[in-house]
Amino acid sequence: MSASASPLAACENCTAALHGDFCHQCGQSAHSPVRSFGHAVEEVFESFWHLDGRIFRTLRQLLLPGRLAASYLAGHRARYVPPMRLFVILSVLTFFVARLAVHVDGGTFIQQTATPPEVPGAFQDATSSAEVEQVRRALVAPLAQSRQAMPERLRAPLDTAIEKVEKQAVRRNQELAAQPAGVAATAPVAVKPKAPPSTGGHSKPVQIDGLPDFVNHWLDGKAAAIRKNLPRVSENPQLAVNAFFSSVPSVLFVLVPLFALLLKVFYLGSGRLYLEHLVVALYSHAFLCVGLLGVLLLSMLGTPLAGIPGADILIGLAIAGVLVWMPIYLLVMQRRVYGESWLVTSLKFTVLGWLYFSVVTVATALLALASLANI
Incomplete structure (x- = not known):
C-alpha cells in the first residue's frame, strides 16, 4: 500500500x-x-498532530496562569484543544504514569514479621519494666519503619502514634513503680466477650440509621469485599495503589463539576454562566494534572541519577518548586479570569480552596476504601 x-x-x-x-x-x-x-x-493521534498542532499550542498557553481560560472564554476557541478533551487526555496520562512511578513494597508500610515470642500484647499485661520495654519496641518498630519510608510532609500521623505509644509505656512504668515492694503485678483477668450473632460468615453487617436497606446492603457487601481483600493487600500493597490511581480519573469527573459549582457560588455577580465556570474548572484541573505529572517524572529521575552527586538535592528542589507554584498559579489564574482585586481574590481563593480541599480529602478517603473493595 x-x-x-x-x-x-x-x-x-x-x-x-x-x-x-x-x-x-x-x-x-x-x-x-x-x-x-x-x-x-x-x-x-488526532488530538495531538492532526489538529494543526493545537495540543502543543494549548499546553504552552496552559502553562501561563489564566491565559488559556481567558482566551477560550473570549471566543478564541479554534486554535485550542477543547477543555474537556484536554482534561481527559492529561488526567488519564497523569494517573497512568502514577501507576508506574509509585511503588509500595510489602515490607515498607506493613510489618510482615511475626510478633516476637513472649512479648505481651498490651502494656497492661506487662508485669515488669523489661516487659514494658519489649512491648514498646514491638509497637514502635513498625511505625518507625513506615515513617522512614514516607515523605516528610506525611509523617505527622505516624509521629503522633509513636508519641502515644511512648506515653503509654511511661504511664505503665509509673504504675509498676507505685506498687508496694514485694507485691507482684497481676495481669487483668480477661473476660470472654459474648459471641456476636451469626451474620452469614462475617462480622456484624453495616447498618446506618436513616439509609435505605438497599444502601446498607450495598455498603455491607463492600465491607465484606474489603475484609476479603485485606490479606492480599498485606502481601502486595501495590494492588491497592494501582486500584486507587485507576479510579482517580473517574472521581475527578464528579469533583470538577463540583468545583465549577463552587466558582459559580463565589462569583454570583460576575455574570458568567455555569458552563463558563466549568471551563475554568477544567483548565484548573488540567494544569494540576500537568504539575502532578511533572512531580512524578522528576521523582522517577531519582533512580537513574542516584549515582550523580547532588542530583537528589536538585530533584528535590525542582519538586518543591512545582508544588509551591501550583497554588500560586491557581490564585493568579482566578484573578486573571474574574478580574477582581488581589485582596478579594485572595479571600475567595482561601475560602474556596479550604472548602474544596475538605471535599477532596473526604473523596480521597472514600476512594481508598473503594479501591480496597474493587481489587
Whole structure:
C-alpha cells in the first residue's frame, strides 16, 4: 500500500466538490485514513498532530496562569484543544504514569514479621519494666519503619502514634513503680466477650440509621469485599495503589463539576454562566494534572541519577518548586479570569480552596476504601 494517495475531487461522504482539506458541506476530512498510512497513524493521534498542532499550542498557553481560560472564554476557541478533551487526555496520562512511578513494597508500610515470642500484647499485661520495654519496641518498630519510608510532609500521623505509644509505656512504668515492694503485678483477668450473632460468615453487617436497606446492603457487601481483600493487600500493597490511581480519573469527573459549582457560588455577580465556570474548572484541573505529572517524572529521575552527586538535592528542589507554584498559579489564574482585586481574590481563593480541599480529602478517603473493595 502506498504511503500517499491522489487528492480526491469530491467528498466521499456527501459527494460535494472539495476545495480544501475539509468538505464545506459536511466537514469531513478530505484525507482518507484507509488510503494513506500516514493519515491512518494521524487518525490514532488526532488530538495531538492532526489538529494543526493545537495540543502543543494549548499546553504552552496552559502553562501561563489564566491565559488559556481567558482566551477560550473570549471566543478564541479554534486554535485550542477543547477543555474537556484536554482534561481527559492529561488526567488519564497523569494517573497512568502514577501507576508506574509509585511503588509500595510489602515490607515498607506493613510489618510482615511475626510478633516476637513472649512479648505481651498490651502494656497492661506487662508485669515488669523489661516487659514494658519489649512491648514498646514491638509497637514502635513498625511505625518507625513506615515513617522512614514516607515523605516528610506525611509523617505527622505516624509521629503522633509513636508519641502515644511512648506515653503509654511511661504511664505503665509509673504504675509498676507505685506498687508496694514485694507485691507482684497481676495481669487483668480477661473476660470472654459474648459471641456476636451469626451474620452469614462475617462480622456484624453495616447498618446506618436513616439509609435505605438497599444502601446498607450495598455498603455491607463492600465491607465484606474489603475484609476479603485485606490479606492480599498485606502481601502486595501495590494492588491497592494501582486500584486507587485507576479510579482517580473517574472521581475527578464528579469533583470538577463540583468545583465549577463552587466558582459559580463565589462569583454570583460576575455574570458568567455555569458552563463558563466549568471551563475554568477544567483548565484548573488540567494544569494540576500537568504539575502532578511533572512531580512524578522528576521523582522517577531519582533512580537513574542516584549515582550523580547532588542530583537528589536538585530533584528535590525542582519538586518543591512545582508544588509551591501550583497554588500560586491557581490564585493568579482566578484573578486573571474574574478580574477582581488581589485582596478579594485572595479571600475567595482561601475560602474556596479550604472548602474544596475538605471535599477532596473526604473523596480521597472514600476512594481508598473503594479501591480496597474493587481489587
